[in-house]
Amino acid sequence: MTAILSYLAAGLLLAVFLLRVFLDRDNEEGQSPDFGQPHDFWSASGSGMQVATQLFGSEDWDYVQGLNSKRLRRRFLKERKALALTWVEAARSEARALMRVHRTASSTSPHLNLLAELRIAYIYVGFLFYCAVLETVIRIRGPVALQNFVALADARSVRLYEIVAQVFPLAQRGEDNLDHIASGDAGQR
Amino acid sequence: MDTFADAVEMARRDLRERTLSRIRTPLERLVYLASLRDYRTGRYSHDGLAIRFSEPVAATALRLEHIEVFRTVAFASLQSMVRQLDDFLSAVNGERSESLITWQTLEPYRVVVPMVEDRLSTRIFLSNIKFALAILTMEQRSTPETSAAA
Numbered sequence: 344m345t346a347i348l349s350y351l352a353a354g355l356l357l358a359v360f361l362l363r364v365f366l367d368r369d370n371e372e373g374q375s376p377d378f379g380q381p382h383d384f385w386s387a388s389g390s391g392m393q394v395a396t397q398l399f400g401s402e403d404w405d406y407v408q409g410l411n412s413k414r415l416r417r418r419f420l421k422e423r424k425a426l427a428l429t430w431v432e433a434a435r436s437e438a439r440a441l442m443r444v445h446r447t448a449s450s451t452s453p454h455l456n457l458l459a460e461l462r463i464a465y466i467y468v469g470f471l472f473y474c475a476v477l478e479t480v481i482r483i484r485g486p487v488a489l490q491n492f493v494a495l496a497d498a499r500s501v502r503l504y505e506i507v508a509q510v511f512p513l514a515q516r517g518e519d520n521l522d523h524i525a526s527g528d529a530g531q532r
Numbered sequence: 533m534d535t536f537a538d539a540v541e542m543a544r545r546d547l548r549e550r551t552l553s554r555i556r557t558p559l560e561r562l563v564y565l566a567s568l569r570d571y572r573t574g575r576y577s578h579d580g581l582a583i584r585f586s587e588p589v590a591a592t593a594l595r596l597e598h599i600e601v602f603r604t605v606a607f608a609s610l611q612s613m614v615r616q617l618d619d620f621l622s623a624v625n626g627e628r629s630e631s632l633i634t635w636q637t638l639e640p641y642r643v644v645v646p647m648v649e650d651r652l653s654t655r656i657f658l659s660n661i662k663f664a665l666a667i668l669t670m671e672q673r674s675t676p677e678t679s680a681a682a
Contacts, residue, residue: 393603393607394607394652394656396607397607397656398656402609402610402611403609403610403611406609406610406611407610410667410670412670415663415670418666419663422659422663423659426652426655426656426659429652429655430652433652
């Protein structure tokens with residue numbers, strides 16, 4: 344029984360590895376993205392990375408540590424943890440929304456590309472995986488000094504937007520609110 | 533060419549050069565810009581700017597500037613927030629401790645948030661302000677005579 348499970352696990356790992364090699368190679372050869380700035384993923388205001396830097400950086404934590412107050416330190420970690428978890432959830436729901444739009448588009452498209460769909464699914468699952476790990480790490484040790492990991496999740500989300508946009512160019516969401524307002528379209532959230 | 537957008541950009545420059553540059557900290561600029569917004573309608577108004585440009589241009593320029601200044605404050609480091617808040621609350625003729633209690637009790641900082649800002653930024657801003665107030669309160673307790681003299 345153990346041997347079968349080991350073989351299954353090894354096979355699964357090999358399949359994932361081959362899929363990754365295939366998709367990465369395909370990506371290197373691939374088309375240049377025709378999508379302007381896919382970055383704005385959790386915040387239509389264009390402040391996503393600022394939020395991430397603030398929540399997952401260590402500058403504020405260093406400052407709070409220097410205050411020599413256990414109560415403030417505890418309070419800081421508690422608040423930042425809650426905010427960081429909200430950030431992860433917001434990131435995840437933005438990606439989910441994108442996938443919903445993509446599913447709707449692909450279900451009505453006569454030119455469905457199976458490989459492209461597979462690649463999107465792979466990147467989406469990868470992104471969800473990063474989010475799950477990030478959430479676990481935040482819960483266990485708090486959000487401080489996690490910028491590098493957040494950058495990885497961010498890169499995944501950017502990739503997801505790029506690929507979805509290549510397959511079915513969507514109306515570019517996440518354009519800075521300021522542009523809309525400046526041109527007289529003063530939408531509010 | 534988008535003339536409305538151009539006019540808004542000019543109005544923002546005008547606002548920065550004539551008014552905002554004279555206000556010392558981003559937090560004070562934020563409070564000032566929020567005070568130009570009608571509490572009922574959420575519309576911004578500034579007579580001088582409206583005369584030089586037009587009412588819609590002035591209102592849009594004020595709103596954009598409000599959002600930008602809000603982001604500057606919301607994403608400032610905690611240390612910077614504490615310093616700005618300290619400056620702001622100390623500006624009223626040495627009534628710092630009274631201002632501190634008022635800000636903690638009435639939470640007037642809630643009304644300085646622009647309407648279009650996303651929820652997470654707003655939460656970060658509110659969290660930082662509350663935390664900065666807690667730090668200032670702690671500092672005041674530990675050095676009461678210094679605070680009173682200030």
